Amino acid sequence: MKLGFSEEFVGKVIAEITPFQHLSGTEHVAPLLYQLIRMLKPQTVVEFGSGYTTPYILQALKDNEDDFKLNQKLLKNRVIKHFAKLSQAERAGMTPDDWLLDPTTQEVYGQEPVVPIPSFYARSYRPRLFTFEVLPSDDAYVSKLSRLVADLKLDGYFTLSAGCRVADYVKLVPQERLPIDFAWNDFGNKKRFYDETYAHVRGDGGIMAFHNTTSSEKDHKEDLDRVFDALRPQLQSRQAELLTFLEPHKFTQRSLTVVRKLTEFKEEFFHDMTEEYDRSLLKLSRSRSDILA
Template sequence: MHDPAGEVLSTLARPGMGTENAGPALRVLARMLRPRTVVEVGAGSSTLHLLLGLRDALTEADEDRRIVRGEITADERASVLHPRSAVDDYAPRLLVVDDFSVPGTSAHQVREAACSLGLDGMLTFIERDFFDLADHELDAWGPLDLVWLDAGTQADDAGFLTSLWPRVAPGGTVVLHEPYLATTVETDSGQGRGRVASRVVPTPLLQELRRQAAVPAADFDVLALREPHKHRQTGLLLLRKHGREERDRGVPFHEELRALGETDSATAPRLASAPARAADNTTDAAGGILAALADDTRRTVYSAVVLQADTTQGIAERLGMAPARCAKSLAALEQAGLLARDEKLWSAVDDVWRQAAPRRARPRPPASIPSKQSKRRVFLEGLVPLFEPQRRYPEAEVNDVLREIHPDVAALRRYLVEEHLLMRAAGQYWRPPS
C-alpha cells in the first residue's frame, strides 16, 4: 500500500539520529494526550511524527464528538468517553523552534514535507535561537500540553526546562531525548583498583530530576525509557506535571479499596525501602524551602506573589526586574512547592509550610517505668531528645511533654534531674550542655 507519510519520513530520518523508536512514540503520545499546544525545540523527522499524531488525534476527536452528540451510534465507544468530548473544540497546533544552526540538519526540509502531506495548517515555525526568545513571547504561546526537547546539551536541556516548565499546563508532559550517556567507569575488583569499562549511565539531568521528584512536595512524575541495544541517542525521558486533582488524598490504601467496594485485606505494594525516620520527609521539605529562599531575588519575587502580584509580567514590572530573571526565580519557587501556577496566574501555596514544620518524635509509651537503675537510665536517655537544647521549660510544659510518656510525670521529672539529664532551677528545666 502506498504510504506517503512513510516515504517522506524516510527522506528525513537518518540512522544516526536515533529517533527510529522515539518518533513513533511521539506520534502515539500526541494521539493519546490530545494536546492543544505542542512545542518542539529542534526540528527534524520527529516534527512530522508529532504532526501525524495530531492529525490522528484531530480525526479521532471529531468522531468522538459526533458519537457523544448521538450523530453516530457506537455504544461501546460512547461508554468510555467523557461528556466533555461533545463540547470541546479541538484545534491542535505545533510550534517548532529551530535556528537551523546545526550542520547537516533536516530542519529546513520539514516545512516542505509538512506541506506535501497537508499538515502545514497545524505547524508554526519560529526560526530563532530558543534562548533569544523573550518572556512575553513564551507567555504568548499559552499553556503547553506537550513539549519535545531534542536539541543542544545537558546544560541546554536544563535551560529549556527552566523556561518552559512553569508554562506547562497541569497534566502536561515534557519529553526529552537521550536520558542516558555512555561513559567510562573504573570497576571494583575487590582488591583495590579495577579495570576501566564502558557503561551507559543516567545523565546528570536525569539524576537531578529523580532527586527532585522523590521529595514529598514534588508535583511531577519521572519516567526514563532506555533502549538497551544502543549506547548513544538512546531512550526517552518523560516528565509529567500533576493535574489539579492529583494531590495525595491522604487516605490509607486499604481504606480506599474498601470505599471502592473491593477487599480491604490487600497489602499495599512497597516498591522502595521505607525512610529511615518519619522526620525525613519533613527535613526534605524544609531543606527545599530553605534552599529556594536562600537567594535574595527569589525572596523578593516570593514576597511579591504573597502580596498579590499574579502574572510573570506583572511581578517583573512591580519589582523592576527583567522578565526572564523573574521567570527563573518563579520556576525555582514553584519547584520548592512555595508557589503554584494556574493558567498565567501565580499564587502562594500555604500548605507547604505545614508540611515542612518539624514534628517532634515521641517514643511509644512504656507499660511502666523500669525499676532497675541501669534500664531506667537507658529509658530516660530516650526522653532527652523531647526537649530542645538551649531552651528553658516551665514545669507545666515539662509535665505536658512527659504526660504522653507516662502518667506519673512527677517521678519522671525527679529521675531526669537525679540522672543529670535535665537541670532544674527556679521552677524551670533545661537540657545540660552535651
C-alpha cells in the same frame, strides 16, 4: 478512528529526514511520540530542535483532531435523536444541561468499544505544534523540513520559528496557547530548556519529554544531572513523575525521559456509572441551540 500512520507517510519522512544517521537514531522514538500524543490529546505542543520526530508529532495532532470531530459528530447525532423523541411538554421542561439522560445512556455506554466522555467534546480541540530551531530560516534543512510538512498536508498544525535560542523561545508561543500540554526537547541544552519551560507546562498532568538522556559524554551527563537535581524535590513531594525508556541496542540517542507535572493534579476514578455520574458527564454544550445547530 485511525490506528497509526501509513507506509506512504513513513517513506516520505525517511526520504527527506533519514533517522539512520550515526547521531540521529530516532526510528523508534518518533513512533513512540506519535502514540503518546495520540493518547494524551494535547492542544499545545512545543519542541525545541526539529527532525525526524516532527512529522510524527504533526500527524498525531491531525489524527487526534479527526477522531475528535468524528466522536463529536456521533455524540451530537445521539443527542439530536434523543431530543426528537421527546414530546413538546418534555422539551419545554428541559433545562439547558439536562437534555441527554437515561434513554441515551445505554446507547452511549453499552454499544461502544471505547466509552467517550461527552463533556470532553464540549470544548474545541485545536491542536498545534510550535517548533523552535536554532538554524536560521534560510538554512537548507529548515526549507526542506517546511516543504516536507507542506507535502504531507500537515502545515495547518505547524508553526516553525527558526534562529531561536533555548533561553527565550517561550515568549514566541501565543499567550492564548499557554499553558503547554506537551514539551519535547530534541536538541540539547536540557537544563536551560527545563528552566525556560517547566513553569509554563500544565500543572495537572502536562508532559516534558527529553531525547537522549543516557550518554557517555561527560558534559551531556552533567547537563542532565542538573535537570534531575532540579526535579528531585518535586519527585519526592509527588508533584512530578519521571520515567526513562531505554533503547539498549544503540550507542547514541538511545533513550527518552518523560516528566509528568502534577502540581495541580487531582485524582479521578471513573468506575461507578451512576445516574449522577451520567448527568455530570453527558453534556456536549451549554445550550440546546449549540447541539442542535
